[in-house]
Amino acid sequence: MDITQLSTQLNQTLNTLRYGEQPAELYEPIRYIMSLGGKRIRPLLVLLAAKMYDDDVENVLLPAAAVEVFHNFTLMHDDIMDKAPLRRGNPTVHEKWDANTAILSGDVMLVRAYEMMLGIAPDKLGKVLQLFSKTAAEVCEGQQLDMNFERRQQVSIEEYIQMITLKTAVLLGFSLELGAILQGAPDSDAEHLKQFGDNVGIAFQLRDDLLDVYGDKDKFGKQVGGDILSDKKTFLMLTALEQANNEQLQTILDWRDKTDADTAEEKVQAITAVYDQLNIRKQTEQQIDYYFQQALYHLEAVQVPIERKATIHGLALQLMERDS
Amino acid sequence: MDITQLSTQLNQTLNTLRYGEQPAELYEPIRYIMSLGGKRIRPLLVLLAAKMYDDDVENVLLPAAAVEVFHNFTLMHDDIMDKAPLRRGNPTVHEKWDANTAILSGDVMLVRAYEMMLGIAPDKLGKVLQLFSKTAAEVCEGQQLDMNFERRQQVSIEEYIQMITLKTAVLLGFSLELGAILQGAPDSDAEHLKQFGDNVGIAFQLRDDLLDVYGDKDKFGKQVGGDILSDKKTFLMLTALEQANNEQLQTILDWRDKTDADTAEEKVQAITAVYDQLNIRKQTEQQIDYYFQQALYHLEAVQVPIERKATIHGLALQLMERDS
Missing domain, CATH: 1.10.600.10 (Farnesyl Diphosphate Synthase)
Known part of the structure; x- marks a missing residue:
């Protein structure tokens, strides 16, 4: 299986996404953060898991892209909270525009991520969205723990592992699970x-x-x-x-x-x-x-x-x- | 039909909602803003529209509550953007805690609102979530327009009507539509x-x-x-x-x-x-x-x-x- 080819397909899908037009202040930051690239590792995992069960992954492209949009939503909001000036070598959204813009554009990204899942077959949609929502809440919990730990004196190794599990790992896990479920895996x-x-x-x-x-x-x-x-x-x-x-x-x-x-x-x-x-x-x-x-x-x-x-x-x- | 009785049913549902426990910093603000009350007009509209078609609205209570959770998510984030000190006579979340808390708790509220819709019958779920997502994006567009108008010299009456339509009206419209759809209305x-x-x-x-x-x-x-x-x-x-x-x-x-x-x-x-x-x-x-x-x-x-x-x-x- 050729990862390069899958990446190309994925990037085509990501490039054709339409988040909205007006007001431009709301949608321009979404196009901006999505244009900054990155490894696109999460949607790639969705596709690779899907490919294990069916070579035709056409139906998986949009849900895979949804995961990437969700991931970039978390980056946009995390960058505000962490006061990060740069993202992938470029100004963060709240720096280039302002915090309000980053809050509201991020909100719409989360909505669009859900929306992009809605083409999933009705018999699978409820289950997928349940897992997606659980994962999304966990990612927020992880970010909250990360912020809490900065202010705390004592953090145990166990707590740290739990934090990175929630903040980073569960979305990778969900990506693979999503690809498998969409192709009817056991x-x-x-x-x-x-x-x-x-x-x-x-x-x-x-x-x-x-x-x-x-x-x-x-x-x-x-x-x-x-x-x-x-x-x-x-x-x-x-x-x-x-x-x-x-x-x-x-x-x-x-x-x-x-x-x-x-x-x-x-x-x-x-x-x-x-x-x-x-x-x-x-x-x-x-x-x-x-x-x-x-x-x-x-x-x-x-x-x-x-x-x-x-x-x-x-x-x-x-x-x-x-x-x- | 007795509105008071419907309100009671609705408040019971809202009071039994569990948003999450740990980390407390993430979930306490959700319980706080939901406890501030308000007229609960949107979920009431869901129930009233549903009652037009079927007296049994048991299956509509949770989606109705979801609309109220979504509405309070928008309030939590709008209050940050508007730098509002008070909400219903009480300190806003970003005042009582801080802006980061209000951003992240709001994000989880949006996720929970979607999650609360997932009990909807599979044959209706996709359609409902499509309309919900469209409405949610429109509410964000309305908030963005409202902020834009503050900085602009000239705003036409037509633009103003469009802004309040998006920011306020469409969620009322969706509430009624939701109640009707859930009860199988034409x-x-x-x-x-x-x-x-x-x-x-x-x-x-x-x-x-x-x-x-x-x-x-x-x-x-x-x-x-x-x-x-x-x-x-x-x-x-x-x-x-x-x-x-x-x-x-x-x-x-x-x-x-x-x-x-x-x-x-x-x-x-x-x-x-x-x-x-x-x-x-x-x-x-x-x-x-x-x-x-x-x-x-x-x-x-x-x-x-x-x-x-x-x-x-x-x-x-x-x-x-x-x-x-």
């Missing part, structure tokens, strides 16, 4: 694909945390240590806080809230040194591996010929930048 | 009830504009002249601007943007005097009457026995505070 397959997606999502987010500290700067495309500089409670930081001795804890606490640009490099080095002492890199890699193995277990349990799983398996490996 | 009846609701909605909003200037202060419950003091482009103001001679126009422009509390009374008197000279009250009453007559025409066209229309007719008269 319930147990749809559920295993959902679990596969959830676990890949968690592994992917942990990997994101890891790369922020240990990634190749040129390859990663972000400033190394950005999470450390902004005192983000990542998996690495929370693990370090749990395991630090008094001296290491003191080092972490001493650097907390120090945002001076002059000492930025020193801060990253000091915290990374603590991580190194505590073997945080290895521990994080083990966790990533744990969730990735969980994902593979669920993919294995899906009742289709192994060759039909190859593309999705390959994509997961690619997302993890792994060979096997 | 398409033409559903459409006439929709038109009835839209027109009542426009008339109701124009009456709101009128009462702000010419209302009985004690009865109306708001400060008389509030729209004048905030330079709101109401139907009265836009009509006056269109018809004013040079001197009257100068009076209006002289007072514009003057927000000094000391001269508030003088401002209201001066603008009201221009309205009086131009016979704006009478003209507004004529417009209200025009839309109300349109509404009644559509109600008449509905193919049910006249006694089945009595309650809805009575409620419309009551909303207009009219005898016939």
Whole structure:
């Protein structure tokens, strides 16, 4: 199966979407954020799951695009809440326009996402929208937890995993489940694909945390240590806080809230040194591996010929930048 | 038909709704805004339209409640955009908590509103959600137009009517249409009830504009002249601007943007005097009457026995505070 070809089909669908025209202030930001691109990983997962059951995915294109519109709605609103100036290297909607515009345009995007699901066959529509709504609420819960954690002193690893599960993973899981359901897959397959997606999502987010500290700067495309500089409670930081001795804890606490640009490099080095002492890199890699193995277990349990799983398996490996 | 009894049934349904529990920061604001009450006019219209076709409205209660949840979602987000400090005499969500909370809780409310529609029979679900989504997008368009008009110098009467149609009227129309569709009413009846609701909605909003200037202060419950003091482009103001001679126009422009509390009374008197000279009250009453007559025409066209229309007719008269 050719991912490039699926991507082309998907982009054609995304490019022909009509969100509305007037008032322009409402619809222009939607076209803007959707034009910023991105990996389109969620709708691609919808299509890949669908392809496992039927090569004809024509009926799945619009629901797949709906997931991408929903995802971009969450980005538009999250960017307001996080006061993010940039999205994919471009000004965020609330920066380019204003917060009110981003609120209202986002609202319409959520409505359009639902609307784009309405071509689904009547016998499947209720079930799909139930799962979509559950997922949508969970994504909001994840964003709320993320904001709560910023203000809290103590966050457990377990709470952190729950937060990234809700904020990031469940939408990946839903994407795969959606593709399976639309092609009439057995319930147990749809559920295993959902679990596969959830676990890949968690592994992917942990990997994101890891790369922020240990990634190749040129390859990663972000400033190394950005999470450390902004005192983000990542998996690495929370693990370090749990395991630090008094001296290491003191080092972490001493650097907390120090945002001076002059000492930025020193801060990253000091915290990374603590991580190194505590073997945080290895521990994080083990966790990533744990969730990735969980994902593979669920993919294995899906009742289709192994060759039909190859593309999705390959994509997961690619997302993890792994060979096997 | 007993409206009080329907209201009781409706309030029972609204009181048993479960929006979610954790994180509390996400769900508490939803319970808060829903507890502030209000006339619950939209879900009541759903039930009344449904009752025209079947006395058993059990299956309509949850979709009716969904419309109220949707309406309160729009209030929560509009209040952020309008920087409103109070809602029904209580602090708005973004004041009591903060803007981020109001954004995210509102998002979940929109999701829950859709979710509450999902019990609708499969053969009707797609159609209902199509109309609901169309209406939801229109309400956002109306809010955007309202915000645009604040910044614009010139707004035509026609544009104003379009704005209030989208922002306020279409949700009333949809409410009636929803009740009819759920009880298997003929398409033409559903459409006439929709038109009835839209027109009542426009008339109701124009009456709101009128009462702000010419209302009985004690009865109306708001400060008389509030729209004048905030330079709101109401139907009265836009009509006056269109018809004013040079001197009257100068009076209006002289007072514009003057927000000094000391001269508030003088401002209201001066603008009201221009309205009086131009016979704006009478003209507004004529417009209200025009839309109300349109509404009644559509109600008449509905193919049910006249006694089945009595309650809805009575409620419309009551909303207009009219005898016939």
